[in-house]
Amino acid sequence: MKTVLAALLSLFCLMAPLANAEPSTGSIDVHWDPGSADCQGHPPRPLQVHRYDERTYILRESLCQTYEGPFIYLLIGSSKALLIDSGDVADASKAPLAATVIALLPQVNGARMPLEVVHTHSHLDHRAGDVQFAGLPQVTVVGADLPHVIQTFGFRHWPDDVAQVDLGDRVVDVIPTPGHTPSHVSYYDRSTGLVFSGDFFLPGRLIIDDVDADRASARRLLDFLGNRPVSYILGGHIELDRHGQPEPMGSNFHPDERPLPLDMADLRKLPAMLAGFNGIYGQSGEYVMYSQARMLQLMAAAALLLLAIITLTLVWWLRHRRRRRADPALATSLPT
Numbered sequence: 001m002k003t004v005l006a007a008l009l010s011l012f013c014l015m016a017p018l019a020n021a022e023p024s025t026g027s028i029d030v031h032w033d034p035g036s037a038d039c040q041g042h043p044p045r046p047l048q049v050h051r052y053d054e055r056t057y058i059l060r061e062s063l064c065q066t067y068e069g070p071f072i073y074l075l076i077g078s079s080k081a082l083l084i085d086s087g088d089v090a091d092a093s094k095a096p097l098a099a100t101v102i103a104l105l106p107q108v109n110g111a112r113m114p115l116e117v118v119h120t121h122s123h124l125d126h127r128a129g130d131v132q133f134a135g136l137p138q139v140t141v142v143g144a145d146l147p148h149v150i151q152t153f154g155f156r157h158w159p160d161d162v163a164q165v166d167l168g169d170r171v172v173d174v175i176p177t178p179g180h181t182p183s184h185v186s187y188y189d190r191s192t193g194l195v196f197s198g199d200f201f202l203p204g205r206l207i208i209d210d211v212d213a214d215r216a217s218a219r220r221l222l223d224f225l226g227n228r229p230v231s232y233i234l235g236g237h238i239e240l241d242r243h244g245q246p247e248p249m250g251s252n253f254h255p256d257e258r259p260l261p262l263d264m265a266d267l268r269k270l271p272a273m274l275a276g277f278n279g280i281y282g283q284s285g286e287y288v289m290y291s292q293a294r295m296l297q298l299m300a301a302a303a304l305l306l307l308a309i310i311t312l313t314l315v316w317w318l319r320h321r322r323r324r325r326a327d328p329a330l331a332t333s334l335p336t
């Protein structure tokens with residue numbers, strides 16, 4: 001009997017970590033508001049909130065408030081809550097993000113749970129809402145620039161190490177994924193198996209301003225996720241329709257938007273896609289990849305070239321006219 005009990009105990013000890021490793025399930029069954037073809041006449045709600053599970057919320061700012069339609073994620077632990085990104089709308093009267101998030105926070109020891117506002121990266125459409133949280137009690141807003149990211153999360157070998165945020169019974173890993181911007185990070189929530197990939201990896205346009213860093217980030221994230229359970233990979237925007245076509249740039253209306261989640265099979269394709277990217281513009285399947293910085297440089301170079309051609313043509317024409325006036329014989333022989 002003792003032997004059987006010992007065997008059962010050993011089996012339990014072996015199974016326990018596996019049971020812990022199994023992520024909790026949640027609902028991703030949500031139809032996101034499509035925005036509107038007439039934002040003035042028929043505006044949708046400014047902020048949509050989806051409850052993934054009792055401790056996880058996905059929020060999205062209306063496409064009428066901002067064509068970016070950014071996604072914002074709220075993770076609640078037992079001692080602290082984490083808000084990943086704060087969206088594109090600073091004005092609380094247009095999108096009351098802070099009030100909405102604060103209302104979702106539970107009480108801890110008779111007080112509202114502390115909240116930490118962090119970001120996937122420093123682009124304004126992911127942090128414009130920070131101002132709504134400024135000065136609120138029990139709320140910390142972390143800067144999105146690289147020094148703040150390194151210091152706050154405690155990276156010691158950026159971008160080669162992984163940091164953790166402990167929310168109390170809920171640990172979130174912070175994985176450096178620079179390339180879209182220098183301080184971009186992705187988050188892995190161990191309790192749900194959700195990955196929050198910001199603009200590094202999303203269903204849409206992949207803007208890559210540092211190709212080498214982005215390629216390394218893809219390998220790093222894949223290495224990290226390795227055999228870890230991944231439920232869904234959730235990015236910062238949806239920019240594709242159900243047929244895989246990019247939504248028009250700047251559109252406030254996505255009537256046929258594809259679902260938000262990506263999965264590991266999608267992520268595993270990323271290194272090959274990035275290997276084939278020429279650093280300026282490229283397309284692989286549904287994904288459009290481009291470097292905003294390089295394209296701006298090319299446009300500036302093209303504008304300078306055009307200016308040079310116009311100037312040279314003008315100089316030639318003025319000289320030609322002067323010569324023609326100075327020499328009447330030339331004036332009669334040359335075409336006008």
Ligand SMILES: [Zn+2]
Pocket residue numbers: 121123180199
């Ligand atoms: Zn971005």
Ligand SMILES: [Zn+2]
Pocket residue numbers: 068070123125126199236237
């Ligand atoms: Zn963005």
